[in-house]
Structures are given as C-alpha cells and as structure tokens.
Amino acid sequence: MHDPSTVGLPRPWRATRQRAAVLRSLRDAADFTSARELHEALTAGGTRVGLTTVYRTLRMLEREGRVDIVRDRTGERLYRPRPTDGHRHYLVCRRCGLSLAVAAEAVERWADDVATDTHFSAVEHTVELSGICEQCGARPDRDASHQ
Amino acid sequence: MHDPSTVGLPRPWRATRQRAAVLRSLRDAADFTSARELHEALTAGGTRVGLTTVYRTLRMLEREGRVDIVRDRTGERLYRPRPTDGHRHYLVCRRCGLSLAVAAEAVERWADDVATDTHFSAVEHTVELSGICEQCGARPDRDASHQ
DNA sequence: TTCGTTGCAAAAGGTTTGCATACCA
DNA sequence: TGGTATGCAAACCTTTTGCAACGAA
Numbered sequence: 001m002h003d004p005s006t007v008g009l010p011r012p013w014r015a016t017r018q019r020a021a022v023l024r025s026l027r028d029a030a031d032f033t034s035a036r037e038l039h040e041a042l043t044a045g046g047t048r049v050g051l052t053t054v055y056r057t058l059r060m061l062e063r064e065g066r067v068d069i070v071r072d073r074t075g076e077r078l079y080r081p082r083p084t085d086g087h088r089h090y091l092v093c094r095r096c097g098l099s100l101a102v103a104a105e106a107v108e109r110w111a112d113d114v115a116t117d118t119h120f121s122a123v124e125h126t127v128e129l130s131g132i133c134e135q136c137g138a139r140p141d142r143d144a145s146h147q
Numbered sequence: 148m149h150d151p152s153t154v155g156l157p158r159p160w161r162a163t164r165q166r167a168a169v170l171r172s173l174r175d176a177a178d179f180t181s182a183r184e185l186h187e188a189l190t191a192g193g194t195r196v197g198l199t200t201v202y203r204t205l206r207m208l209e210r211e212g213r214v215d216i217v218r219d220r221t222g223e224r225l226y227r228p229r230p231t232d233g234h235r236h237y238l239v240c241r242r243c244g245l246s247l248a249v250a251a252e253a254v255e256r257w258a259d260d261v262a263t264d265t266h267f268s269a270v271e272h273t274v275e276l277s278g279i280c281e282q283c284g285a286r287p288d289r290d291a292s293h294q
Numbered sequence: 295t296t297c298g299t300t301g302c303a304a305a306a307g308g309t310t311t312g313c314a315t316a317c318c319a
Numbered sequence: 320t321g322g323t324a325t326g327c328a329a330a331c332c333t334t335t336t337g338c339a340a341c342g343a344a
Contacts, residue, residue: 013295014318014323036308050326055309075222075333091265102261110253111276118238118247120278127259127274131267161298162342183333197301202334223333226298300341309331316325 013060016047022057031099032070032078034093069130093133104128160207163195169204178246179217179225179239217275240280249276 013019025038025045028088035058039051058079061067067079068088082088089104107127117122160166171194172185182190182205186198200207201255203224214226215235236251254274262270 016318016324018325034308048326050329052310053325058323059310071218071222072271074307075218075224077222091261091267091270093267094269100265101266102265104257106253106257107274110251110257113253114238114249115278118249118278119166119281120240121236121281121284122241123238123276123278125274127272129256129261129270129272131262131265131270134266134268137268162331163299163343165300182334195301199301199335200299203299206335296342297343298341298343300339302338304335304337306335307333308330311330312328314325314327316323318323319321 007054018053019046019057021049022054026061026067026079026080029080031097032068032080032090034076034078036076038079089127089129091129091131093136094130095132095136098133098135160184165200166204167199168194168196172284173205173208173214173226174228176227178244179215179237181219181223181225183223185226236274236276238278240283241277242279242283245280245282 006097021042022038025042025047026033029038029041035054036052038058039049039054042049042054058067058077060077061081062069066082068082068090070078070090070092072078073094080090083101088101089103089107090099092099104127107125111123111125115121164197168189169185171192171263172189174282176185176188181203182198185205186196186201189196189201195236205214205224208226208228213229215229215237216227217225217237217239230248235248236254237246238249239246251274254272258270258272262268
C-alpha cells in the first residue's frame with residue numbers, strides 16, 4: 001500500500017518558468033493577493049501562465065507552510081509569503097485592503113492554554129482581524145483612492 | 148433615496164412555516180451545521196423547504212446577530228444559534244466535529260489593544276480553533292464512530 | 295388586497311479535476 | 320526517455336439572484 005521508504009518525504013519538485021513567475025509575482029504583491037489577481041498581474045505583464053497552475057502552485061506553498069492565508073468576507077482565499085519562521089496574524093482594512101502584521105503572543109499563549117484545559121491535541125488556530133484604517137476612517141467615501 | 152423615518156428600523160418579518168422549521172432544525176442540531184445539512188435534515192423529516200429559503204433564513208439570522216458562524220476548511224459556512232448575548236469562540240474537533248465553547252476574554256482584550264495601537268476603527272475579529280479531541284486522540288482510526 | 299416570502303432554475307463565484315500535450319532532469 | 324508540470328475545458332460546490340406564484344397580515 002505504502003512504500004515505507006518514501007512516506008513523509010517531500011516530493012522533489014521541478015523548477016519551471018511558471019512556478020518562478022508565480023513566486024515572483026507573489027513576492028512583488030504589496031499585500032494579500034488572490035489567485036485571480038496573481039493570474040491577472042502575470043498575464044498583464046506578458047507572462048503566460050494558466051490559472052490552474054497558479055492555484056496548484058499556491059496549494060503547494062500552502063502544504064509546505066510557505067504562505068499565510070486569510071479569507072476575505074466572500075470566502076476567497078488571499079495569500080502572502082510567510083516572512084520568517086512561524087506564522088503571523090494580520091489586521092486588514094476592510095476598505096482599502098491595507099494589512100499590518102500584528103503582535104500576537106497573547107493569542108498564541110491563549111491557544112496553548114485552551115489546548116491544555118480541554119485536553120485537545122494538535123490544536124491549530126486561525127485569527128482574522130479586520131477594521132478600518134486611520135486613513136480610510138478619515139474619508140467617508142467608499143473607494144480606496146489612497147494606498 | 149432613503150426614507151429617513153425607516154432607516155435603521157428592523158424590517159417586519161413574517162412568521163412562516165418554513166422559517167419556523169429552519170429555526171427548529173438549527174436548534175435541534177447538536178453542533179455547527181451547514182445550510183445543506185439543515186436542508187437535508189428537513190427534507191428527510193418530511194418538511195418541504197427550498198434550499199434557497201434555508202440560505203435566506205440563515206442570512207437573516209446572520210444580519211440580526213442571532214447565529215455564530217465558522218468556516219470549515221473547504222470554506223463552507225457552518226451555523227449555530229448564539230447562546231446568549233455577545234459572541235463566542237469555539238474549539239472544534241477536526242475528526243468528529245465536536246465543538247466546545249471556550250473562554251476567550253484574553254482574545255477580546257488583545258483585539259481591543261490591537262485596535263488602540265494601530266488606530267484602526269471598527270475592529271472585528273474571527274478566531275477559529277481546531278484540534279483533535281481527547282476521545283478521537285485515543286483512537287487512531289479515521290471515522291467519528293463516537294459522539 | 296398588499297407586499298413580503300417561497301421555490302425553482304439559472305447564474306455567479308472560487309477552486310479542483312481529467313486528460314492530452316509539453317518539457318525538465 | 321520517464322515522469323512531472325502545464326493548460327484548457329469542464330466539473331464541482333456553495334451561495335446568490337431573477338421571477339412568477341403563493342400566502343400571511
């Protein structure tokens with residue numbers, strides 16, 4: 001059923017033009033970006049990549065823990081390269097999309113405590129913070145003309 | 148554009164057989180439940196309700212703040228009637244679906260602090276905790292035979 | 295009688311999969 | 320050359336919307 005010698009080993013993965021392009025595009029993006037946005041940016045820049053490949057590359061990065069992921073309110077997944085080791089939490093402006101990494105030691109500690117108290121194992125947590133940033137709060141209009 | 152006399156007033160809403168059925172079904176559900184599951188339970192129980200109506204009722208409850216909502220990992224929305232005033236956070240078992248409401252004052256305080264520090268306004272937070280419950284952790288099999 | 299509600303069907307999104315082709319190692 | 324990656328189209332799923340018919344107040 002399983003070949004014991006390969007179980008758990010990361011599969012070798014090939015360096016291709018498309019994957020390099022997706023990675024570059026993801027790093028160039030200022031903030032959290034959706035698969036569709038990445039694909040549009042690549043296409044607009046003259047790089048021919050299939051939307052499917054963008055999704056597959058993002059899934060690969062997700063499996064390897066190399067991206068942070070949040071969901072916007074429609075359920076769309078937004079990706080950002082993970083800056084260092086360990087994960088981060090972000091505060092995202094609902095109006096203009098600006099995102100800030102925030103200190104979250106308190107949440108990490110709380111999650112650990114919850115795991116201990118409930119006797120659950122392998123506890124994972126997702127925290128999503130959203131609000132209106134200072135700049136957007138100052139202007140009552142709807143669009144995100146700054147940034 | 149707006150009739151000032153009605154702005155902000157909750158619309159009158161009619162008591163119908165279908166809404167009553169959805170509400171009852173939601174209360175009867177042991178844990179977080181999806182629209183599809185509610186609809187299947189109702190249909191199986193002989194109550195004819197359209198899936199559309201289930202969704203519309205859940206949206207109404209959401210607007211009125213009468214349900215807690217989490218997303219499972221596929222992005223599907225799961226609903227549960229909100230027990231008291233104020234929102235709750237839950238720890239959900241990834242194997243059997245068991246959910247526990249957990250104390251989250253630490254997170255609430257942290258969210259408030261973040262709002263203050265960043266000068267963001269109208270800060271909202273979503274926290275999702277998942278893990279493996281004690282019972283599931285004890286049995287290595289995949290299914291959720293207990294509960 | 296009025297106007298909110300229902301339900302079907304269809305649309306709308308985002309995401310995944312089947313499969314023949316292309317291409318890295 | 321062998322097996323992975325690609326890309327198109329189509330499938331999938333959940334959720335929303337258009338619209339004619341229904342029914343609570």
